[in-house]
Amino acid sequence: MVMKRLDVRLLRLIKHSKGQFFSISIMVIIALTIYISFNMVADNLYNSIYHYYEETNFSDVFIEVVRVPKTAIDKLYTIEGIESAQGRISADVPLRVEDPEEKVRVRIVSVPNEDKIINNLYKIEGKDLQVDSKKTAVLQQFSDARGIVLEDRVRPYIAGREYPLEVISIVGSPEYIYLMENEQSLIPAPEKFGILYVTEDFAQSALGYQGSYNEIMVKINPEYYNSVDNIVDDIEDQLDRYGVKSIVKREDQLSHSMMMQEVEQLEAMATSITLLFLIVAAIIINIMLSRIVKNDRMSIGVMKALGYNNISILMHYTKFSLAIGLLGSIIGIVLSIPLSAAFTNLYIFYMNIPMFEMTLYEKYFIYGIVLTSVFCIISGLIGARSVLKILPASAMQPEIPKAGHRIWLEQIKFIWNRISFSWKMVIRNIFRKKKRAIFLILGIALTYSITMVPIFMSSVWGNVFMIQYGKYQTMGYNIDFTIPMNDSVIREISQLIDVDSIEPKTEIPFELRNGWKKKAVSVIALPENTSFYYFESMSGQELKLPTNGILLSDRLAKAIGASVGDDILMKSFLPDGDDTYINVKGVVEQYLGTNAYMTIDTMNELIGEKGLITGVLLNSKDDVVTKLKDVKNVKQVQSVEDMKNSFLEFMDMMIYSVGVMMIFGGILGFAIVYNVNVISISERVMEFSSLRVLGFDKREIYKMVSRENGIMAFFGILIGMPLGYSMCKGMIASLAMDMVTIPLIIENSSYVITAIATLSFVIIAQLATVRKIYRLNFLDALKNRIS
Template sequence: MVKLNKIDTMLLRMVKNSKSQFLAVLIIIIVGICIYTAMSMTAINMQNTVSTYYEENNFADLFIETAAIPNQAADRLERIPGVKKVTGRVSEDVPFISENLNERVNLRIVTVKGEEDELCKSTLLKGRPINENGKEALLVHKFAEARGIKIGDIIKVQIHGLQYDLEVVGIVDNPEYIYLMENAQTMLPDQANFGVCYVSEKFGQQAMELTGSYNEILISYESGADEDQIIEDVEDELDIYGIKQTVKQEEQLSNNMIQEELKQLGSMAGSLPILFLMVAGLILIMMLSRMVKKDRIKIGVLKAIGYSSRQVLMHYVKYALCAGILGGFFGSILGMGLAGAMTQNYLQYFNIPLLRIEFYYSYVLMAMVLSSVICAVSGMIGARGVLKITPADAMRADAPKSGKRILLEKLPFIWKRLSFSNKMVGRNIFRNKKRTLFVLTGVILTYGMMLFTTSMPAVIDQMMNKHFLEFQKMDYNISFQTPVYKSVIRDLNHIIDIDYMEGKIEYPFELANGNKKQSVSIIGLSKNTQFYSFIDTDEKPVTIPERGILLSQNLANILRVEKGDMVQVKSYLPNQDDVYLQVKGVIKQALGMNAYMEINNMGEQLLDKNIVTGVYVNSSDKNVNEKLIPASNIATVLSTAEMRAVYDEYMTLMVVYVGFMVVFSGILGFCIVYNATIVSLGEREMEFSSLRVLGFSKSEIFRMILKENNMIMIVGILLGIPIGNLMLKYSSAAFTTNLYSIDMSPTLSAGIFACIFTIGFILLAQLATYRKINRLDFLQALKNRES
């Protein structure tokens, strides 16, 4: 049995006597460390797994979408310095024919060779590889799972107007589709309505009328290769055939999404825990400062019997260290468990068959060191008053501070009308400035975090509504396999019932401003389009210019251009010269990143006159998808209503996220107000004892404390509104990516809910102190007034 020395025994008594305050600090530390450990471990688990997955499956460094190029031309690319491996393939989006003919399901057909060193090869989960000569298919497992497709099932696809029956012989995952998203506008994976199907090269080239040719090239680099030089050499080599789009690995849609998610996860892992630990440190400073004042005689006795100032100081620092070590240990253990749950939750979005949940015990040590250091520093600051106390001075009571008139006393018109208890409330708020400021800061932080949390669902909902109801207003977005003349689109009137229709051109180009480059789709629209509503960064309406180009805000930021600047439009089409266009405006776009031109001007300058690559349609026809299935030149049909329905499904997960964040934010406010109130009770025992002698009941004293905290709470919420808005403004910039722009302007309902939650948790903290007031021995406080 370990025998404790006297001063350590006193430490245990000190923890026991302040167990409720100690527990409140411990909870804050546990929550902070839990967030740090969970998010850090989840991020490192995901990052390590993705890196391993990419390496084992030969994830490509460069993706090139081309016109038809001969197989031999693709093979010659391996001669370019720095190129390690080249894989050619054929890829095309085609309709998947389901039993419900009015259901539009898009399936991306991709050819594979079955070579061991093939780039972006799939991981076979079930079944066997495809036969080179058969009509067999490998399906991405999320799509197969969503549609209940099993090995041995026959699926029907329509390629260039002809239907094919394919036997599913295997279920796979692929590093190119970790995040199974059709395009940048869909944002969320719709696993039942979009999938990927791998077929043999021989069958795919024949069915897609590209025998002996590829329309996509994948390239991997040698170690230390110059990427820009490789891209330039590849483009020169393929220029005669025509390149539609060049995408670097970091810009690849799925990889971009997961890397942005991991980046934000790492950012939150570094910021949120520090906030909780700093709050815990401030509470410890306040608590220990009060303990030192209360223990003046005890400190004097300890020094008189031989303990040095350093030993006595360490006695109080140990109190803080206990909280840091225990909080770090339990927080990291809980964090490891939460990390497993978070990683499993990510599997709903990301398809990673190799995902391993590993527990990095070094994070337990790091968490304990982090919390211990912050708590130890806080302990030294809070208990530094020990150094000033001498044994002789400790025998005398601490001299009271000289009284001063508070601000309200200088306003007699108000002061004279206040009751006795309200005057005491006012004096305590203004005289105990440190405590008031501490509680005020706690309320501001709580409200700010609550505002951020309650704003998220409304912000995401508003983003989707703005994009699909205000920015884009079509019912259907129909794309063709090959461009057609404008006059041809009238034939659609004979196939489906159309209320209104406009042709479009959508084609990828590279936009450049000096050394700033970005590959994007330029969309050509009618000058008076009814399907798009553009507004600039000043919220002013913008129309399609007859000449020039409009850029989405995130694209303009990447290129570092403003209205009036010139941008270079580089065409990948054979024998097509680069064009310089003036930026006529910068517009807001929530989802995706595009540039926009007047359709006739775009055709003349960048492609051919009088062509379209698709149409936008408004139609009340309930059987649009069924009627378009036989149309051979229809590539994809995107329904705005269906995309909105997918978003609504994912809102349930958003509600769970909001619930967690409300609890975390509430814990912060609860612990701050609770500890501050308990400390205030200890400091004002004599004052409250005197009030009891004067006839005040315990309930009346509690109401006085309630008034003080409520006044601070009201001011804190009012100050929290602008500070919360600043937090949201910062978050808007932090969470905005190339794929989506978030405008985190809080709604009125978000502000109201944040206010309700903040008030609720703070009132709960004050109710928790009522039992403490009832248990106070006011008469004993009067007897021991010298202490």
């Protein structure tokens, strides 16, 4: 079949403006690549997680108790909907490693002696865990991070004794796809915290749980998934006297919720980045096509005179944008396949999902093509719509020049008279194409704000850390005991180490309820006049610990919907603990972690004890970690320094995503500035030619264009600042995590760095158009007034 002549013309038109064609295509390619690959990775990730859960019989409900006998677990089967329930022992203990300074903790977890184990281990290498009590299976992330291999010996330190265990297998677990010690951990630190799976016999004897357990895993019959909450209530009632510390449904399980967040974030990014790039591409296509149609006015007149109807002419131009869409789609699809594979591999690496499946979901190819085509066709039709208004008879005549008029700035004689002639021209040019100037300014503002988000994010973590551990919490060390101790222990510790200051604390988990909303948190009790904690209300006022009442962290207050003055219910997890109402006296800012605070006196009253504490806070220049290492009843010593180190690692991870986002911002800025410049240069060929004839040289014309861009970049950045601020705000809201609040503190330097980055994008884009001006053949341009 011979190609239609109009299509031949279209191909030549594309060839003629290939720079623009490709720069817009790149935006479509990015949009589509991201759309397809992120969605495919999200789907793959989701399906693989669930496949993994099925293979390993992942638990639906996780229960922590003080101590429960096997008979009580067996009795749970009487609750309708429970498919199976298994007990296990779990305890966090130190691990002895070569460097005595290094603090490594492991969670000893027993594997039930059952046929169909809940949370079964996924064996990566080695043998099954046998009854032999001196063997252990190590979680892969931990063994990888610490270089532990089969037949190595690991030495957990349990209840004052070291137990050398031989590593007989490396395993994965559905419970720890995302390995974090607890909700307060900022990020996974697999070399500092790991899981050792041991036999039930070993765990029971080493940890002193003969015949009993401290954790129960429950599988629910899928038919009862809708009534999980009722089942949980029944479990709570049945187990109440064994001291239920927490009941966590799968949806709230740490690793699971992190993984689901990851999937959701991928999906959200797939949508938002795709739409952003497609919308900007559509606007540029629209501007470009309306310029082409304007330039082609006479040709359109001829086409109409030859008998072409409006639809075929409109289609002729719309095909230009459709070609962009199709080229972008094809390349986008081709690129998305290896990119999906690469992302998937990245997840295998980071997420430890052993049987990750890589499936191509062709539906996203189709959705992607449809999505881009719709965008391109609509923008093409809108851009080329003026075809309809062109009358064949008048199109043959040269167009009447647009009436020039004074701009409002000229009214202000005081300013206008002081502007040099070449600047006057620059300013008039900007005003002459107002809509386009606005698009360019908004485009630069958008680039600025997109670039600002990663720059803000990379600086804000420093602030989170500085404020949380420089202002709100000023202790150097946080020490937890294995069992509640008499407060006289403070004196003993002061004798052991040279402390600058020391305070007692009591940290006990409670379930806080307000109406139907509830949340399990650690309630921290402190001396009334604590010097290590500083409480600040949301409006920045200092708050004191109330003598009778409770302070809630902001996120906690939101989670249970409580505000100052409300009475909330504190449900104790302790065996036979009473439930009490307590008054909320204040809501405090807390960036890391979710806690509630009260005085030690209030706490003692609540639990009916006197003089008992669960830990101390202290400041000291002494070597606290080493000195307290083997002290009996010290469960853990956490130093702010440790937090800082894990934080620095976290920063390294951030740099990568910051870079990626900046590249997106840069591409966007480049595409906008480049395309708008090319369009405006091609529109003004005649004008530039006249200037050349008048004696302007190429550099002066280029300078004029640069000044126009400079002014628009200035206003773009000006508008970009508040826009970036709100974008950062939106980013924080979308990242709202359970354990971290990101404060909206934007450094002045962030604004400056962003401005420099944005200007660089503008300059690069403008340099790309230099050629267009330098190659301008002004004599030809002036001669070819017609045709």
